[in-house]
Amino acid sequence: GEMSESTARKEREKQKAKDLKQAKESFEMSVQLLLIAEDSLKKVNPKFLEGIDNDARLKIDLAWALFKAERIEDLPKAEDALEEAEAKCERVFGKDFERAKRVRGSFCAEKALLVRTLLLRGAAAVVKRESDEATRLLERSFR
Secondary structure (H helix, E strand, C coil): CHHHHHHHHHHHHHHHHHHHHHHHHHHHHHHHHHHHHHHHHHCCCHHHHCCCCHHHHHHHHHHHHHHHCCCHHHHHHHHHHHHHHHHHHHHHHCCCCHHHHHHHCCCHHHHHHHHHHHHHHHHHHHHCCCHHHHHHHHHHHCC
16 A cells, blocks of 8 residues: 555665665775775886876776765865876877877777766866866867
8 A cells, every 4th residue: 555655665765875875885995995005006116107007097996986985075186186197198098099009009998098087077177166177178078
């Protein structure tokens, strides 16, 4: 009857709230692990990191985890990480992916990484209510 539908709906809502809390806790743990990984990566000789994108990927994952953990107070850290990731992608892949094209013959994976960075930077701009910057970043991600 009506009472059981209402009870079932409340149970679903309660379960959804519990799932969201668990997801947020998982992202919080991810942030902590990614910060440890970032500290560890800083100890690696920069010479070994010149031609690889591992640190850029780590920074993108850290920014994503900060967003998903809803750590708005850490938005500047996420933005810095994304700007550093974008600069690293450009250094490693080349300005128009020319290095990636030369080395691998294609650049789809590299382009996807840069698009992800731009989309996250655009999301950060939206959170900060910087609509012009958000538009600029999102338009860049579609090129």
